[in-house]
Structures are given as C-alpha cells and as structure tokens.
Amino acid sequence: MDKKTMGIAALIVAIIVAAALMVATGEMNGVAEIGQSISNGFSPNEQLQFGKNLDIWFMLMLVAFLMIFIRKFEWGVCLAVLLSAAGSFVIYLALATLVPVDGAVPYEVWDQSLLINAVICAITVVIAIGVFLGTCKMWQYFLVGVLFAFVYYVVQYYIMGSVCESIFGEFATDPGGSVLVHMCAAYFGLGVALGIREKRAFNEPMYTTTHSVTFVWLASMLLWMLWPSFVTSLLDPSQITWGTITCYMAGMGSLISTYIVCVAIQGKVNPLIYTYAMLCGPVAIGAPLLSVGPWGALLIGLIAGAVSALCFIYLQPWLCSKLGVLDVMGVHNLHGVGGWMGALFVSIVVGSFTTLGVAVLVFAFTLITGFVVGFIVKMTRGEMADEELIDDDVDFIKSEKPADA
C-alpha cells in the first residue's frame, strides 16, 4: 500500500474508533447524559488542579525541547513527542474510564485528577522515547504511546496497587513519581531500545549549534521551575506547601552539586550534562517528598545531582557498550538513576523498604514489556537506511535558503 491509501485507511479507522466510543459511552444520548459523566463541582483542590494539569502539559512539551540539541533532528523530536503523547493520553483515558480494576473502573466520572493522571502517563512515555529517539519510523512513536498506556495502567493500578499491597502489606511511598514516572520511563525506554537493537545509532554524529543548546537551557530551566506543580498535582491541599518546599530545595541541591562535579571532573561544564543532571534533585525527591524537611531535601538534591552527573560521565559509556544499544538522550542517567535514589532515600527515611521493593518489580516489568514493544517496533519498522537515523530530512519538507541549508 502506498502512503495515500494507508493514510486514508488510518484516518477512517481513527474516526470509526472515536465514533464507536461516542456511541458506546452514551454520548449520543444528549448533553444531559454527558453531563452526568463529567465532574461539575469545583472544589478548591480542583481549582488548583486545573492549573497543574496545564503545567504538566507545559512540562511535557518542554521535554521535547530538552532533547532538541541535535541540529539535524530538531523537528523530529517535537513530532515524536506529540505523537507518542497523543497515543498514550487517549488510550489511558479509555482504559481508566472503561476497563475495570478489581471490579470497578478507576474513574466513573471524568475530573481534573483523571486528566492529570492521563498527562502524567503521557509525559512518562515522552521521557521514555528519549532512549531510542531517531531509530524508528515516525508513526511508530504513536504506536509506542498506545502500547505504553497499557503497561502504565498495569504498573499504576496493579503493581503499585494490589500487587504491592499483597506482597508488602502496604502501598509504596511515592507521591512525586520517582518510581511510577521516572523509573517506568527509563526502563521501558531501555527495554524498547534493547528490542529494536539499533547499533548504528552509536555512529551518528550529534552536532549541536549554539542556539540548539540554548533551547535545551530554556527547557531545562523551565522544567526545573515547573516541577512543584507536577509533584504536588495529586496531593491533598494540606500537603502542597510541603511538597513545593522540598521540591525546590532538592532542585537547589542538584543545581549546585552538578556544577561542582562537572567542573571537578571535566574542567569545564558540558551543557548537555549540566542541563540534564541539574534536574535530578527533583526526580529523586519524588518518593521522599513528604518524608523530609527543607534541609534534608537540599541534602538529597546535592547527592542526586552529583551522582547523576557522575553517571553521565562514567556510567553512560560503560552501560551502553555493555548493553550494545545507545541511550540516545541519556535518559537512564537522569530518570533511572534518580528514580532508584528516590526509592532508596525514602526507604531509609521512613524505615520501610516497600518502595525499594516495588521499584525492583517496576524495573523488571517495564524492562520486559519495553523489550516486547521494542520487538514489535522492530518487526513493523521495515528497512531504515543509515541516513534515515536521527535525521529530519526523512520526515520533513524544508524551505531553507539554499545558502543556509
């Protein structure tokens, strides 16, 4: 089939799916029926959540710009982020409102917290694709998003839900998503990369420009400042100030220690290490968010930033050569390592190793399911010539002035 036929087919399928869901959920019965399935109360917490919902979408978009430093692969990152987000967001909403967990659907009524859960699912897969960006076809990011929503649904409602409770007798402490978001993203992404097994990625030159890296600075700095919205988005209002304080203090720690480590080890600052590792404090504080005070959070941030920077410098080349696949955006050094630290810190502070135990389960489950998804991607990918890897020319029409090209 040529692109035109496939495109028309895809559009028809999408329209039929949407129309079928309309009918199945009773939307055709009129506005009154629809209204009953949507929250119309507007408590103070929902007011806050409206803003946080948008803030997390803001962060999702910024993750694209965090990964935009390769000049010949700027637009592809943006499009891949949008397509993977769309796939996971829509499917997560369908699952959470239609597929029962332990006998009941998670959400009978659509409200702000449902939307927040869905965008957090989407941002998780957006982080995950950073591991294997540029090594599959553009439409496959949508496919990965769709499949990831199922994986995330199982992690959120079973592994960190009933499975965790039945094994450890309690739920894990992870209000800010060190495990659910960051470890999930890193190991699902690594799993996909292992499934695709694209060794040619090692050979791709990743030239930057001054401005492409400036976009990364912008994204990193704005992500850093938006982070409290993300970690406090599903908290009880009485805990929001606490979460804001510890998140910013942990962020302060990694801002400082990442700089020190970069200069101490490499003499100068590699901007693509600094802008990533400076976010590791907020990653690692996710689990112990409400278990430490401001100065403890600062300490956690100092350690997390230093460890993440060291991982970018020393662990990344070793791990990638061992695994035989390239972690294109170094996702593991920020989200994988940061997630483990979060689980470890909270386990030490609260004196229970439940969170660390669940982290092991999530690690194993996402790595395996990621591998399966990666295998599916590889099977459906078809040929990719060397020059199709990590390159906008494959997917985009350009209109640059000949001399600037």
Next chain:
Amino acid sequence: MDKKTMGIAALIVAIIVAAALMVATGEMNGVAEIGQSISNGFSPNEQLQFGKNLDIWFMLMLVAFLMIFIRKFEWGVCLAVLLSAAGSFVIYLALATLVPVDGAVPYEVWDQSLLINAVICAITVVIAIGVFLGTCKMWQYFLVGVLFAFVYYVVQYYIMGSVCESIFGEFATDPGGSVLVHMCAAYFGLGVALGIREKRAFNEPMYTTTHSVTFVWLASMLLWMLWPSFVTSLLDPSQITWGTITCYMAGMGSLISTYIVCVAIQGKVNPLIYTYAMLCGPVAIGAPLLSVGPWGALLIGLIAGAVSALCFIYLQPWLCSKLGVLDVMGVHNLHGVGGWMGALFVSIVVGSFTTLGVAVLVFAFTLITGFVVGFIVKMTRGEMADEELIDDDVDFIKSEKPADA
C-alpha cells in the same frame, strides 16, 4: 514632518489622552474613588480568572512566535504583535467602561472578566494581522488595533448580542470563541488584506532556518496546551472541567489527523502546515465545547485537523489567486475554516442553526469593516519599495557580526 517631530507629537497626544481619561473617570479625586470602580471581592472564580488572564496573554505572545518562521522577518512580527495588541486592548477597555450598550456600559466596575474580554479582543486582532503581515508600515499595526477594537465591540455586544437575539430569538452557542474570535480574526484580516491589495507579497521569498521553525514548534505546542485556559476563561466554574476535557480531546484529534493527512498527501510533513493545522481541533471545538462529550470532541478534532491540513494544501493557493492577495500566514486555513466548522458542528449537535446564522453575519460584517480598515491603511501607508516588504531591515537596527549577517 520628519520622524522626530511626528514622534514627539504622537507622544504628546498619547499623554494627553491618558491624562484626559484620568480626569474624566474621576481618578484625580483620589484613591477612595478609584477603589469604587475596581472589583475587590475575590471569589473562587476570580481566582481562577487571574491565572487564565495571564495564560491568554501568554497565548497572545506565542501567536507572534507561531508566525516567526521567515528568518528576515522575525523581529518585525514581534513588534507588530505588541503594537496591534496595545492599540486594541486600551481602546477596548475604554469602550467597555465608557460607551453604553443598550443604555448601560458593559462594565461599571473593572474586574478580571473585563481584562479577559480585553485580552481576547487583542489576541483576535493579533491573529488577524497574520493575513497581511509585512505589507504595511510598522506604526499602522497600532492603528489597525485601535480600529479593530470598535469592530470587535460591535460584533460582541450587538451582532452576537441584540441583533442575534432579535433575528433568531436566542443567543448563539459559542463558549470557546469559534465565531467571536477565530472567524472574526480570519475575515477581518482578509478584509484588510483586500483593502491593502499588495500583490507584491506573492513574490517575496520566505526562507526559513532550522531554528526559526523550531520557534514555531515551541509556540504551537505551548498554544495547544494553554488552549483550555482560553476556552474556559469566561465559563461558570461548574463547566470548567467539561471545557478542559473537550478542548484537550479535540486537540488530540487534530494532532493525529493532521499528521496522517500531511503524510498521505505530501509524503513528508511540512512543519508549517502541521504546527498550524494541529491547532484546528481547539479552534473548532470552541462553539460545541459544552455540547459534546470527550469522544465526540475527539471526533470533531480528527475532522477539523484533517480539513485544515487539506485547506493549507489545496484551498490556500486557489483562494489567494482568486482573491488576488496573499494570506501571508495562512490564517484562513486555521481560523476561518476552523471557525466555520465550529459553527457547523454546534448547529448540528444542538439542532439549531442560530450559531451558523450568526457566523454568516460576522463573516460579512468583519470582511466589510476589514476592507474599510485596509483601505485606510493603504491611504495612510505611503510608498513601500519592494525591499520594504516582509523585511526587518526596514524597522530595526542590527548588530550582527559582518560574517554572520
């Protein structure tokens, strides 16, 4: 008169106008009197509106960056946006607080909703100038903003108000501005372009660079995520969650279908079609925002994105050659077409063609008044040499390194 004399004259006029309004509105009588004309209650809704007010200003600024892809005309877009916004914002506020409609001024007391109405007026003219950007003098964007405020005032308070009610016996359903904002912008802008009739715009080469288009990606992605703030800004709090859901679902639809259509028709993605048409779901959902459920909104978004992309590809060249003027930023394909779809969808869903009827009135009124404004612009524009069109060199001092120039 030379520029210096004209500048001093303009500054003196501006200062006199502001001072006269100070005196006329009783501000010289002291703080207590001023306080009575400003809302000091702060209901939960006004709390939300504070944030939405700023979000819409954020969107207004981002519209500039959505139109910034022509490398030799980046700064001019920014300045034109600011000047047209300033002209329309200030005049709208004066009209809404001083000029009666049906016997009473719309706002006796300044509150957050007044500010929101004013910035929505401003963003409408900012979208409108996209049609004829680069074909008039810089100061004329301010003039267009000033004149547009009157047009918008009539559309909002008469055409969609008493005129609509007397003709159709009810008000139009348009909570998210498909007609009031998007159609108004597209057809006023087209009207101005027809009035200016600058045929040389067709000949201008519009070279982009990788980074100039990356700014467009940034703007489009952030506009997409901010959209729920805009469409829910004037709703009753009980409807905000509904509007958030349908806005994001419609956005999902156009994210997906625009990609499919771009690839199906052109083989590769034209980033300047994708980043625009992906916003057509949120444009088209404006009118049926609270008349459909999540999956119906997804369906509307799928259709709107596909239709908009097709219009960029097929309608734009045909329409521009028929009209004899270039729609520089393709405003009509996103806002004009999206607005019509919104009016059509809501008319079908609610079973009343009032909104579509009003859309026809707004179409005619804005096209005609736009034409008059365009004619005024043409008369006051004076000579523009070929090299003055769509070019920053006319308006800005540059300090680039000779080799980079």
Next chain:
Amino acid sequence: MDKKTMGIAALIVAIIVAAALMVATGEMNGVAEIGQSISNGFSPNEQLQFGKNLDIWFMLMLVAFLMIFIRKFEWGVCLAVLLSAAGSFVIYLALATLVPVDGAVPYEVWDQSLLINAVICAITVVIAIGVFLGTCKMWQYFLVGVLFAFVYYVVQYYIMGSVCESIFGEFATDPGGSVLVHMCAAYFGLGVALGIREKRAFNEPMYTTTHSVTFVWLASMLLWMLWPSFVTSLLDPSQITWGTITCYMAGMGSLISTYIVCVAIQGKVNPLIYTYAMLCGPVAIGAPLLSVGPWGALLIGLIAGAVSALCFIYLQPWLCSKLGVLDVMGVHNLHGVGGWMGALFVSIVVGSFTTLGVAVLVFAFTLITGFVVGFIVKMTRGEMADEELIDDDVDFIKSEKPADA
C-alpha cells in the same frame, strides 16, 4: 589546589552545611516535627500564591533569556543566573527562618509567602549580575548570590522596616517592588561593577544573531505578561485585581512610548533597547501600584517607557564613561531609572515623600555593600585573560560541527 580537589572540597562543605542545618532545625527528629514547621492550611490566598510562586521563578529564568543576545555568551548567562539564584535563595531561607529581626525570626513556619520572598530575593540578584556579567569567574556568581542575600535581608527587614519607620514615622509604599527589587538590583549591581572595575569590558564586541535576539523578544514579551503575578504576589486578595489592572496598563504605556521614542530619536528600532525599555512601565508602577487607577497607570507607563528609552540612548554612554565601568546589560536604564520613577510617582500621588526618602537610603546602602562585594570578587577572582571576558569558551565544552563553529 587543582579543580578536582577544590570541587570535592566544595561538595563536602555543601553536604556538611545541609546536614548541619537538618540537625539544627530538628528535621532528624522525624516527620511529625518537620510538619509543625511547615504551613498545612491552604487558604484561597495560599492557593493563588502557589501559582505566583512558580510564575516568579518563571520570570527569574526569563531574565536569563533577556540577557542572552551576545552569541558567544549565551550559555554562560544561563549558568550564571542559576548559580546566583541558588546562592541567594538558600541563604535567604536560612536567614528568614533562623536569624531574628527585632527579637523574632521573620518566619517560624515555612509557607508560600516565605518561598515568594526568597525567589524575589533571588530574582533581584539575577537582575543585578546583569551589570557585570562576563567579568568574573563562573563560581563567583554563586558567591555574589550568597553575599547578596545578607544585603537584601538588611534592606527588607531593617532599612525598609524599622529604620524607615523610625526616620519617617511610617513605612514606604512599595507593593510592587520599585525600590526593594529594582533599585536594589541596579545599585547593588553597579556597586559590584565598581568594585571589580573591569575596564576591558568596554572593548568586548557584542555581536548578536537574528535568533539570539529572538530569544530576547521571547523573554521580554513573556516577562511583560507575567508581571502582574510578581507585583500582586504578596498583596491581600482584595487588592489583586487592582494590581493586575494597573500593572498591565503601565505595561501598555511603555510598549507604546518606547516605540515612539526609539523611532523618533534613532529612525529605526534598536531591538535591545525596545525589549528592555518596554518593561519600564511595570517597573515604575511597582510603588504606585495601588495608588492610581487604570488611566493614571497608563500615563505612568507612557512616561516611564519614554524616559527609559532615552536613558538607554543618552544616559548609558555618558554614565558608563563617567563611572569607568560598563553596565553590560544596561540594567540601570531599566531598573535603576524605573525604580526612581516609581518612588517619585508614588510620593507625588500620595503626598508623602517617605518612599523617595527610603529610596535614597537603599540607593546608598546597596551601592556601598555592592562595592564591598565587588572588591571581594576582585580579590578572589585571580587572573582573567582578555579572551576570558564575556565568552562561553572559558566555561563550556562544545560539540558543534567544525563548519558551524
């Protein structure tokens, strides 16, 4: 000592300081004890302040992009902003929660307003470093941040507190920070520059590119729209709408008058004057924020924008040559001049010269303490070769394609 040893030493010191503060503040005693020192009520005002807290951090990050126009010194600006912010933020929090003022610490309980005060302290030093950017070592921005927190603490709690009250019998009127933030920033920064006395900065060519200046447009436009969040962040909720209105109206004034003055004096617009001076309305309205109405605010903005643009054109070269140091980012023309205007306007409007009197005290105190800090910077700076000034190559590892370098 080499960089590695110094780095390890610095990291150990940071960790010890954080750990010591943990112990000293009782955080080791467990979660219950920590909870008592953190606000868990969540009043409507604290809900608003959560968003404003993040907005001010957003503005702080944007100040970096406002100063990013020198192509060879883009990343250094970002890193300097982060390090100076980190130093001042952490130390301010320690001071405000641990060091008594008039017998009691300003904050026994950490809440949103504490965080807002701390980020306002941080944004003040971030503005201040604009005066001497590129003339000291990177780690010294952190040092300046640390030292500045003490200066700001004295200004906020003594000079504008008990000192002001004992001299003038009342507190100064400065709800939006014309004096506390903008004058403090400008004159502390100038003081540091005078202490460093780096005359070679005059010789540095500051070449821009189209895109580096486009980042400045983005930053300036977003700062402009976020400004109401900053000036209303510590107000009583009943005053927030008032502050929003006057802030935007003053911003309108400077958007318009700056354009007129730029064109009248220089024929074309210098984008690095326009994007700065257009913010002078919001700077100058800080003090009279709640003492004027909308049209009075417009008038203030018109005057402030015009005066600031004139200062960029005429005062900057004269002042810098008189002082013998370069105000690298022209901070004084926006923040110094705007601050004085704010103090002057409010004094005239309310008929009391207290604010202007305090402005003189703040001017003198920050200039002198800045000079001392600058002297410390000079003493600890060591040698800087000519090519180390205002240049990213000193601090960063680059990976550009040889041909693009």
